[in-house]
Amino acid sequence: MTVHFPFENTYAALPASFFARVAPTPVVSPRLIKLNRPLAIQLGLDPDRLSSPEGAEILAGKRIPDGADPIAMAYAGHQFGHFVPQLGDGRAILLGEVIDADGSRRDIQLKGSGPTPFSRRGDGRAALGPVLREYIVSEAMAALGIPTTRSLAAVMTGESVLREAPLPGAVLTRIASSHIRVGTFQYFAARGDTEGVRRLADHVIGRHYPQAANADRPYHALLEGVIARQADLIARWLLVGFIHGVMNTDNTSISGETIDYGPCAFMDQYDPAKVFSSIDEQGRYAYANQPRIALWNLTRLAECLLPLFCDEQDKAIEEAQSLLGNFAESFNASYQAGLRTKLGLFTTRDGDVALAQDLLEAMAKSRADFTLTFRRLSDAALDQARDRSVRQLFADPAVYDEWSVRWRQRIGEEPQGPVVRQTAMKSVNPAFIPRNHRVEAVIEAAVNRDDFAPFEELLTVLSRPYEDQPAYAGYADPPEPHQRVLQTFCGT
Structure with a gap:
C-alpha cells in the first residue's frame, strides 16, 4: 500500500536563491497522534493510507513521498521591530504543493522535521506541546471561519528534544495556501535584488491575486489586495478576542491567512492591553495594537515593492502611501460590521459604533469575559429575562443594566424578531474557544501522561464552536482563578 501525493511544485521551480533544497531528518519511531481525515480528503489524499505505518513515516519526515521536492524557504523579517536580513525555515520543510478539491493550490509542510541551512544553531525540531497547541488553535480558527493555515497531522517522533528539559518530540504537518510572507519580500529587497522581488511578486499574483495580473498597474493591485485581506483578517481576530x-x-x-501559532491566546476577561506572550515585554503585539502593527508590517511590504511601482522614488512612495491609506477604512468597515452583527443589528445607523464601544469599555472596567458576554447576549436578545446571566459577568452589573436599555431600544427599531436575531447572533458569537487553561491541560496530559483523550475531546468541542453542545457545556466556562494562564510561550 503506497501513499500517493499528487504534487505540483511551483515554488521549487523558482530560482535557487528562493530556498535551500534539504530533506527532512529521519526520526527513530514515528507514531501518528492525530490525522485530520476531512482535510486529507479535501487535499485529495487517502486518509486510510496516511494512517498506515508508511503514512506516519511520511508525516514524520522519515520517508519522502514520490513527487516531493523538499525545500526550506528563505525569508527575512522584522522581529519586534528589529530587522534580521536572513531568517528562513529553520525547522520546517515544504514537501510540495497539491491542488485540493476546490481547485486551490495548497502547501504541505512538515514543521519540526529537522535542521536546515536557516536553523541558526537550532536543532530544527519541535516539542509535542507546541505541536498540539498549533493543531488545536489553527483548527479552532478554521471552525470559527477565520482564514488560517490548517493542521493535517501530528506525529510523535520517538525522540526527545532538549529545551529547559527533555521533552517528547513531534512533527506537525501544516497546510497553507502558501508560506510566502512579508519577510519573503524583505529577503530580496534587503539584498537589492529587484529582480528577485519582481519574480516573487509575479509568483504571488499568479497564485493568490490573479485579478491583479490584468490591472493597469499589477504591483499596485497586488499591494492593494494584500492590504485588504490583512485588514479583514485582523478585524476577524479582534471579533473573537484572539491575540x-x-x-x-x-x-x-x-x-x-493566520500563520505561525506560537504564544497565541484567546482572551478570557476583556482587556484591550492584554498580552500573553512571554517575549512581548513591551506589549508591542497586545490585543488592541494588532491593527496598528498590521499596517506597520504592510508598510514594510510596500517598501519592498517601491522599485516595481516606478523609477521615481518619491512618486513611488506617494503611490504606496495612498494605497496604505486604505487600510484603516478597510479594517474599520470589517470590524464595525462584525460588531454590529455580534450585537444583533441588521442595519447601519449613527450611534451603532458608539453603542458597541461603550459595551466594550464597560466589559473592560468590569472584567467581563469577552466570549461569554457576547454569547449570553445572544440569548438575552431572545428573552429579556436572560439579561441576568449577562449582568452576572460584570463586576459592576449596573454598567450592563445602563447599557442594555440603550441596546434594547436600538434592536427594537428593526423589524427582525427575537428568534431571527438570536440565531444570527449565535452564528457569530461562539460558545467555545480554545481557552488557554484547556489547551494547557491537554498539553499536560499528553506530555506527562501520554494521554491524548483530552486532546481529542477538545478538538471535538472546538469543531462546532457556534453550537451549544450541552454535553460539553463546561468547556464554555472561563478559568477559575487558580486555572488562569498568564503567559504563553513560543516553544521554539
Missing part, C-alpha cells in the same frame, strides 16, 4: 502574540513581518502571510 497572535508575535506579529513579526516573517509571521505575516501574503495570502491573508
Whole structure:
C-alpha cells in the first residue's frame, strides 16, 4: 500500500536563491497522534493510507513521498521591530504543493522535521506541546471561519528534544495556501535584488491575486489586495478576542491567512492591553495594537515593492502611501460590521459604533469575559429575562443594566424578531474557544501522561464552536482563578 501525493511544485521551480533544497531528518519511531481525515480528503489524499505505518513515516519526515521536492524557504523579517536580513525555515520543510478539491493550490509542510541551512544553531525540531497547541488553535480558527493555515497531522517522533528539559518530540504537518510572507519580500529587497522581488511578486499574483495580473498597474493591485485581506483578517481576530502574540513581518502571510501559532491566546476577561506572550515585554503585539502593527508590517511590504511601482522614488512612495491609506477604512468597515452583527443589528445607523464601544469599555472596567458576554447576549436578545446571566459577568452589573436599555431600544427599531436575531447572533458569537487553561491541560496530559483523550475531546468541542453542545457545556466556562494562564510561550 503506497501513499500517493499528487504534487505540483511551483515554488521549487523558482530560482535557487528562493530556498535551500534539504530533506527532512529521519526520526527513530514515528507514531501518528492525530490525522485530520476531512482535510486529507479535501487535499485529495487517502486518509486510510496516511494512517498506515508508511503514512506516519511520511508525516514524520522519515520517508519522502514520490513527487516531493523538499525545500526550506528563505525569508527575512522584522522581529519586534528589529530587522534580521536572513531568517528562513529553520525547522520546517515544504514537501510540495497539491491542488485540493476546490481547485486551490495548497502547501504541505512538515514543521519540526529537522535542521536546515536557516536553523541558526537550532536543532530544527519541535516539542509535542507546541505541536498540539498549533493543531488545536489553527483548527479552532478554521471552525470559527477565520482564514488560517490548517493542521493535517501530528506525529510523535520517538525522540526527545532538549529545551529547559527533555521533552517528547513531534512533527506537525501544516497546510497553507502558501508560506510566502512579508519577510519573503524583505529577503530580496534587503539584498537589492529587484529582480528577485519582481519574480516573487509575479509568483504571488499568479497564485493568490490573479485579478491583479490584468490591472493597469499589477504591483499596485497586488499591494492593494494584500492590504485588504490583512485588514479583514485582523478585524476577524479582534471579533473573537484572539491575540497572535508575535506579529513579526516573517509571521505575516501574503495570502491573508493566520500563520505561525506560537504564544497565541484567546482572551478570557476583556482587556484591550492584554498580552500573553512571554517575549512581548513591551506589549508591542497586545490585543488592541494588532491593527496598528498590521499596517506597520504592510508598510514594510510596500517598501519592498517601491522599485516595481516606478523609477521615481518619491512618486513611488506617494503611490504606496495612498494605497496604505486604505487600510484603516478597510479594517474599520470589517470590524464595525462584525460588531454590529455580534450585537444583533441588521442595519447601519449613527450611534451603532458608539453603542458597541461603550459595551466594550464597560466589559473592560468590569472584567467581563469577552466570549461569554457576547454569547449570553445572544440569548438575552431572545428573552429579556436572560439579561441576568449577562449582568452576572460584570463586576459592576449596573454598567450592563445602563447599557442594555440603550441596546434594547436600538434592536427594537428593526423589524427582525427575537428568534431571527438570536440565531444570527449565535452564528457569530461562539460558545467555545480554545481557552488557554484547556489547551494547557491537554498539553499536560499528553506530555506527562501520554494521554491524548483530552486532546481529542477538545478538538471535538472546538469543531462546532457556534453550537451549544450541552454535553460539553463546561468547556464554555472561563478559568477559575487558580486555572488562569498568564503567559504563553513560543516553544521554539
